[in-house]
Amino acid sequence: MTAETRDALAYVCAHEERIRADLIDEGAGPEALDLLLAAAREDRCVETALEALHDALLASGDVLGVFGRGIRAVPTPLGVNRTPAGEIVYRCPGELCARTSWPEPGALPRCSVSGGPLRRDRL
Ligand SMILES: [Zn+2]
Secondary structure (H helix, E strand, C coil), X not given: CCHHXXXXXXXXXXXXXXXXXXXXXXXXXXXXXHHHXXXXXXXXXXXXXXXXXXXXXXXXXXXXXXXXXXXXXXXXXCCCCCCCCCCEEEECHHHCCCCEECCCCCXXXXXXXXCCECEEEEC
């Protein structure tokens, strides 16, 4: 899987609910999103499904789609300039997507792409 594919999956993972709502609002329906999630969870090739979702988003007025969002970097908490080594982050289980998140109070964050909880890791 290429870095571009993992980045696109990370975008989908972090914004699944919004993508779904946008597709439904624009009358496209969530099929392209559901097909992609099914492909990722069943360990099938996701490239074709990603392209289809990208095209569906472009057709519904999202000019960026799922590619080129550039969200691979770990989000930096306000007031912290450098990435603290050894800090705990949460990553996609199975490393399907390139998403990382900081721990937050409440439930363990879940990966929308794989359907499982994010796994704890250290920077
Ligand atoms: Zn994920």
